[in-house]
Amino acid sequence: MSEKTYLDAALIGSMQAGDKLTYISHGPAETAQIAKAAAQFAKSGDVFCLDGDLGAGKTFFSQAFGAALGITEPIVSPTFTIVSEYEEGRLPMYHFDVYRIEEIEEMDEIGFDEYVYGTGVTLIEWALRIEEILPQHRYAIAITRSDPQNESERRIEICKY
Ligand SMILES: Nc1ncnc2c1ncn2[C@@H]1O[C@H](COP(=O)(O)OP(=O)(O)O)[C@@H](O)[C@H]1O
Ligand SMILES: [Mg+2]
Numbered sequence: 001m002s003e004k005t006y007l008d009a010a011l012i013g014s015m016q017a018g019d020k021l022t023y024i025s026h027g028p029a030e031t032a033q034i035a036k037a038a039a040q041f042a043k044s045g046d047v048f049c050l051d052g053d054l055g056a057g058k059t060f061f062s063q064a065f066g067a068a069l070g071i072t073e074p075i076v077s078p079t080f081t082i083v084s085e086y087e088e089g090r091l092p093m094y095h096f097d098v099y100r101i102e103e104i105e106e107m108d109e110i111g112f113d114e115y116v117y118g119t120g121v122t123l124i125e126w127a128l129r130i131e132e133i134l135p136q137h138r139y140a141i142a143i144t145r146s147d148p149q150n151e152s153e154r155r156i157e158i159c160k161y
Contacts, residue, residue: 009034038141043091046139058125066086091119094121096122098124112130138160143155
């Protein structure tokens with residue numbers, strides 16, 4: 001399987017269901033380019049699931065994605081509020097961090113379905129924690145440290161379902 005760099009980020013726009021793309025990012029700026037490409041091709045109703053360890057870059061990716069949509073206010077991790085809404089960009093952006101969810105029912109209370117089947121684009125950090133309720137149509141983005149010797153390198157694997 002070939003590994004792409006940020007220079008091929010536009011490939012995200014042509015992904016079909018079942019496709020998988022793997023990028024190697026050598027630093028935050030390259031991850032931002034990949035997030036930017038994803039944002040440029042994002043459409044109403046798209047769901048981007050972000051998984052990876054603490055410090056992998058899920059929030060960083062979300063910030064670059066939001067900036068590319070045209071959001072100028074600071075995007076902060078919604079760890080305690082679970083979801084933040086940003087209405088300022090090309091599309092509304094709903095940014096979840098479900099790390100603290102213990103019972104799936106909590107997501108109903110928040111109105112999860114109204115977000116993911118709504119008009120905006122949804123980003124979900126720690127999405128695998130709520131895997132059973134994720135919509136079928138989604139991009140799954142796994143971010144991992146790919147080189148133990150290099151603090152700035154990440155493998156970013158994107159699957160379109
Ligand atoms: N290649 C890279 N891509 C993304 N972030 C990186 C990269 N290299 C270093 N970093 C740093 O890793 C940190 C990721 O933090 P954050 O996005 O809050 O992680 P998470 O939300 O996954 O817990 C940021 O400080 C970012 O600058
Ligand atoms: Mg985070």
